[in-house]
Structure formats: structure tokens, C-alpha cells
Amino acid sequence: xxxxxxxxxxxxxxxxxxxxxxxxxxxxxxxxxxxxxxxxxxxxxxxxxxxxxxxxxxxxxxxxxxxxxxxxxxxxxxxxxxxxxxxxxxxxxxxxxxxxxxxxxxxxxxxxxxxxxxxxxxxxxxxxxxxxxxxxxxxxxxxx
Amino acid sequence: xxxxxxxxxxxxxxxxxxxxxxxxxxxxxxxxxxxxxxxxxxxxxxxxxxxxxxxxxxxxxxxxxxxxxxxxxxxxxxxxxxxxxxxxxxxxxxxxxxxxxxxxxxxxxxxxxxxxxxxxxxxxxxxxxxxxxxxxxxxxxxxx
DNA sequence: CTGTCATATTTAGGTAGCCTAATAGTTAGT
DNA sequence: ACTAACTATTAGGCTACCTAAATATGACAG
Numbered sequence: 633x634x635x636x637x638x639x640x641x642x643x644x645x646x647x648x649x650x651x652x653x654x655x656x657x658x659x660x661x662x663x664x665x666x667x668x669x670x671x672x673x674x675x676x677x678x679x680x681x682x683x684x685x686x687x688x689x690x691x692x693x694x695x696x697x698x699x700x701x702x703x704x705x706x707x708x709x710x711x712x713x714x715x716x717x718x719x720x721x722x723x724x725x726x727x728x729x730x731x732x733x734x735x736x737x738x739x740x741x742x743x744x745x746x747x748x749x750x751x752x753x754x755x756x757x758x759x760x761x762x763x764x765x766x767x768x769x770x771x772x773x774x775x776x
Numbered sequence: 777x778x779x780x781x782x783x784x785x786x787x788x789x790x791x792x793x794x795x796x797x798x799x800x801x802x803x804x805x806x807x808x809x810x811x812x813x814x815x816x817x818x819x820x821x822x823x824x825x826x827x828x829x830x831x832x833x834x835x836x837x838x839x840x841x842x843x844x845x846x847x848x849x850x851x852x853x854x855x856x857x858x859x860x861x862x863x864x865x866x867x868x869x870x871x872x873x874x875x876x877x878x879x880x881x882x883x884x885x886x887x888x889x890x891x892x893x894x895x896x897x898x899x900x901x902x903x904x905x906x907x908x909x910x911x912x913x914x915x916x917x918x919x920x
Numbered sequence: 921c922t923g924t925c926a927t928a929t930t931t932a933g934g935t936a937g938c939c940t941a942a943t944a945g946t947t948a949g950t
Numbered sequence: 951a952c953t954a955a956c957t958a959t960t961a962g963g964c965t966a967c968c969t970a971a972a973t974a975t976g977a978c979a980g
Contacts, residue, residue, distance in 0.1 A: 633893075633894075639886050639887065640886075641890070641901065642892075643886045646800070647818070648908050648911045648912055649799075649800055651911075651915040652796070652915055654834070655919050656790065657835060666965075668966070668967095682928080684927090684928060692967070693968065694929070696967050698929065698931090700966080719928095719976085720927065720928040721929080745790060748918040749786055750779070750782055751917050752910055752913060756910035757777055757782070759903075759910045760785070764789060765900070765903075766901070767904060768795070769896060769900060771795040774888075810937090828956090828957060836939090838957075838958065839938085839958085839961095846959095859957095863945080863947085864956065866959095
């Protein structure tokens with residue numbers, strides 16, 4: 633594609649993502665956990681993670697991650713432990729309650745979004761499914 | 777697709793959108809206008825719009841839209857006028873400065889995102905281009 | 921082994937942006 | 951004309967983000 637074409641595509645894609653953000657937010661309306669909390673839990677679910685690693689993956693600064701984690705810890709959803717190999721570092725992991733809460737939150741959101749996807753034609757569903765790997769590659773390329 | 781398949785697709789799509797939020801945010805790092813401000817300006821750019829209409833399109837409550845608009849008005853980017861046909865309503869429109877600022881902001885963001893898109897293969901670019909109408913339909917279906 | 925610089929996290933203080941509830945004015949239906 | 955519905959704003963509060971500074975540990979050169 634030419635730069636011009638890519639520029640136009642960028643504009644359309646940006647607009648679509650902007651609206652998709654509100655879609656994602658609307659999925660949270662019913663739930664008990666906020667979008668940010670679910671995002672953080674999803675990151676922690678991958679295993680014991682340092683605070684700085686959570687911040688990096690979430691695209692926020694370290695103090696913001698600390699704040700989120702403290703809130704989640706107070707809610708009993710994650711626990712913090714000292715890294716035995718590096719006393720400066722803190723490892724964050726899910727509690728059993730956190731795992732349950734995350735699973736429930738994901739289930740509700742996926743069901744809602746799945747119902748929305750069901751209103752699309754099979755071709756439209758395929759178009760989205762097919763775009764996801766490209767979107768992920770783009771996300772990775774641009775946000776590190 | 778089966779409900780189960782759609783459920784899985786919903787999960788993958790949600791995850792991709794979650795990361796795309798940070799991509800969008802990263803496009804704002806350099807600019808003077810926040811993501812929310814650009815979104816609001818983009819809505820207002822479509823013509824004179826009521827506060828309640830802006831709120832609906834932006835996916836926020838009316839007082840939040842009022843707040844945004846007051847900020848943009850203080851920055852000289854939009855102006856508020858009474859609707860002559862309905863004295864309850866306020867019509868919001870861009871000022872010349874607002875139009876310029878929006879154009880500049882969109883240009884910078886589209887250039888940055890366009891550069892990211894340029895790193896994808898043509899097939900990946902096509903996959904995203906092809907998914908956008910479906911994404912827009914889904915957004916419209918789920919957020920009204 | 922000690923001083924220095926880098927790394928990891930937390931604390932402190934501030935801002936943007938979202939929310940609900942309450943207020944004031946306008947319109948529309950009976 | 952009265953009541954109910956609608957439009958916008960104001961008031962008060964919360965979450966989540968930020969930068970700067972403090973605290974503690976690690977790594978390493980001399």
C-alpha cells in the first residue's frame with residue numbers, strides 16, 4: 633500500500649478502535665471488576681510477575697501498577713511475595729479468589745461480546761477473526 | 777459459528793482490543809490533546825451537536841460530556857450556542873482553532889499509526905482493512 | 921570491601937475524566 | 951394549566967493515571 637493509503641487506513645482503524653473502546657467499557661457495566669482490574673489480573677494470571685513487568689505489559693508507569701496491585705490485594709485477589717533471588721523485587725500472583733473472579737469476569741464479558749458477534753454474518757465474523765493476528769502484531773510492534 | 781466458537785473468538789478479540797487501547801494511548805504521548813479530547817472534537821466535527829448527543833456517541837454520561845466541552849471551550853476549540861428551536865438544548869460546534877487543532881492531531885496520529893501499519897505484510901494490512909466494517913457494525917450493534 | 925551508580929518498589933501530591941444526585945429551565949401531552 | 955419528560959449544569963466523590971522523591975537492594979570498579 634502507498635503511504636497515502638496507509639494514512640487513510642490508519643484513520644479508519646483509529647476511529648473503529650475508538651468506538652471499540654466504548655464497547656469494551658460497556659461490557660464492564662454489570663461486573664464488579666473494572667476494565668483495568670481485569671486487565672491487570674489477566675497479566676498476573678500468566679504467572680508470578682514483577683510489578684515493573686506488570687506496568688510494562690499494561691502500558692502504564694510503575695506507580696500506577698503498584699496502586700492497582702494494592703487495590704487488588706486489599707480485595708484479596710492477588711498476593712505479593714518477595715523475590716528470593718532479588719530482595720528489591722516483588723512477585724505478584726493470583727490468589728484462588730482472584731482466579732475465580734477473573735474467570736467469572738472473563739466469562740461474562742466473553743458471553744456478552746459473543747452474543748454481539750453472533751449478530752454478524754459469518755463473513756463478518758471471519759473478517760474479525762482473520763484480523764486479530766495482524767492487530768496483535770501491530771500492537772506488539774508499536775507498544776513494545 | 778457455534779456459541780462456543782464465538783465465545784473463544786470474543787475472548788481473543790477482547791484481548792486484542794485491550795492492547796489496542798494502549799496503542800491508541802501511545803499515539804497521544806506527543807500531542808497536546810488527550811485521547812478523550814480528540815474523540816470529542818471528532819464527534820463535534822460532524823456538525824453542530826447537542827451535549828446529550830455527544831455524550832451518547834462518546835459513550836459517557838451527560839455531565840461528563842459537559843465537563844469535556846467546558847474544557848475544550850476554555851481552550852478555545854469549541855463554542856456553545858443556544859438551539860433556537862429548543863431553548864433547553866445547547867449546540868456545540870468547532871471553532872476555526874478547533875478545526876485546525878483536530879486536523880493537526882489526526883494527522884500526527886494517522887502518520888504514526890500508518891508507519892506501524894507499514895511494518896505489516898500486505899496480507900495483514902488487508903486483513904485489518906477488511907475487518908473494519910465488521911468492527912464498526914459490531915460497535916454499532918452493541919453500543920447503540 | 922567500599923563507594924558509586926543502577927534497579928525495584930513505594931509514597932506523596934496532583935490532575936483528568938468518569939460517575940450519581942440534585943438543581944434549574946424548557947417542552948409536550950392531557 | 952399542570953404534570954411529566956427532557957436538557958444541561960453544578961456539586962461532590964472516586965478511580966486511575968502521572969511525576970518527583972524516598973527507601974532499599976544489587977552490581978561492580980577500584
